[in-house]
Amino acid sequence: MLTTKVKKRAYLLAATLTVSVVAIFFILKSLSSNILYFKSPTEIKNSNDTNFNKKIRVGGMVKKNSLEIDSEEIKFTITDFENEIMVSYSGTVPNLFTEEKGVVAEGKLQDKKFFIADRILAKHDENYMPPELKKIMKENVK
Amino acid sequence: MFNIFHNSNLxxxxxxxxxxxxxxxxxxxxVALSFALILSPADYLQGDSVRIMYVHVPAAWIGLASFSFIALLSLINFIFKIKYFSLITKSIAPIGLMFTCIAIITGSIWGQPTWGTFWAWDARIISMSILAFFxxxxxxxxxxxxxQEIADRISSIIAIxxxxxxxxxxxxxxxWNTLHQPASIKILGSSTIHSSMLLPLFLMFFVLILYCALIFLMKYKTEIIRIKKKNLKRL
Incomplete structure (x- = not known):
């Protein structure tokens, strides 16, 4: 039923599509460390070629009870629940920046455990709910 | 049988x-706007800026869905040469571009109060910009x-x-690690958006789909008029 012309076009398209999907897969795979918007503390701990002069981004959760704010600087700990990094920062923070919430810090590593940030971004999670419900949930946890 | 597809009837x-x-x-x-802007509750963390989501998420869905649809029709058109399909893809494309741009712009307006930046070079935002570019x-x-024939062939390849x-x-x-949060509404499993916020979201989605249909039909009408002007009975 299908004419040879139709078959030829279909095969040609299938072949080029497969090749390009495979090509894009390998390109993305080799670029994957560059595509990452931020690194987690574990990834920094495990990487061997840490560059202390290059600006990087570190992301994770702000550890509970680690946030210290005084007039000059803000100190907190970023955790991915396996490893931690201490962060020091002076400047304004976004409204959503609090303990136990996602954060991305941009700046330079001093060593593998200490980071000086010059920009803080808050990372929002996928949970959306009204404030009353949050209150009820908190009381249930207690 | 194909009488209904005849241009005058159509x-x-x-x-x-x-x-x-x-x-x-x-x-x-x-109705949808009053649900989204007044009746629905504010978020426990973001406050009222959550309301941007009611435009942002449906716009992004429509942007993605209409490109998938264009690609599917282009694929069939490329292989079987069904020329009506190129009229349809041609009429959908501007709507898709508009909604993709709306998604990017509203996302950046939402990003400023929430993340603390208008723009981030993260994978979701870059890939969405690439979609707009396509x-x-x-x-x-x-x-x-x-x-027309060359334009159809090249545009089909671009869409595919x-x-x-x-x-x-x-x-x-x-x-990848991105600044953008993962999907809240999952095809399998429960969604992480509270039901009082889901209702306005789906209402807005429905209304925007209607808007798409309206613009699409108008565009398609113009295409038919253009064909009639050339004095062609059929493609």
């Missing part, structure tokens, strides 16, 4: 449909090439290869 049906959608669209828009290319090809980007957009938040 024309009448399109006129009727446009009239029908016009008569209900504004009422539904008012839409732009697709439309440009139709404007640049006066020969651009479709590789669609799963990358969808899974970018799972494959």
């Amino acid at each position: 024309f009448k049906w399109i006129e009727k449909l446009i009239y029908f959608i016009n008569s209900i669209f504004f009422i539904l828009l008012l 839409y732009f290319l697709f439309i440009c090809v139709h404007k640049l090439f006066s020969d 290869f651009g479709a590789i980007n669609i799963p990358i957009i969808k899974y970018s938040v799972n494959w």
Whole structure:
């Protein structure tokens, strides 16, 4: 039923599509460390070629009870629940920046455990709910 | 059997449909907007800026869905040469581009109070911009090439290869660390948006889909008029 012309076009398209999907897969795979918007503390701990002069981004959760704010600087700990990094920062923070919430810090590593940030971004999670419900949930946890 | 697809018949049906959608669209828009802007609760963390989501998420869905649809029709058109399909893809593309741009712009307006930045070079935002670029290319090809057949063929190829980007957009938040949060509404499993916020979201989605249908029908009507002007009975 299908004419040879139709078959030829279909095969040609299938072949080029497969090749390009495979090509894009390998390109993305080799670029994957560059595509990452931020690194987690574990990834920094495990990487061997840490560059202390290059600006990087570190992301994770702000550890509970680690946030210290005084007039000059803000100190907190970023955790991915396996490893931690201490962060020091002076400047304004976004409204959503609090303990136990996602954060991305941009700046330079001093060593593998200490980071000086010059920009803080808050990372929002996928949970959306009204404030009353949050209150009820908190009381249930207690 | 294909009488209904004959241009004059189709024309009448399109006129009727446009009239029908016009008569209900504004009422539904008012209902959806009042749910989204007034009746729904503010978020526990973001406050009122959560309301941007009611435009952002449906716009992004429509942007993705219409490109997938264009790619599917282009694939069939490329292999089987069904020329009506190129009229349809041509009419959808501008709507898709508009909604993709709306998604990017509203996202950046939401990002400023929430993340603390308008723009971040993260995988979701880049792949979404690439989608907008593919839409732009697709439309440009139709404007640049006066020969309909060549324009169809090149734009189909652009749409088919651009479709590789669609799963990358969808899974970018799972494959890589991104500033953008992962999907809240999952096809399998429960969603992480409270039901009082889901209702306005789906209402807005429905209204925007109606808007898309309206613009699509108008565009398609123009294409039919253009064919009639050339004095062609059929393509």
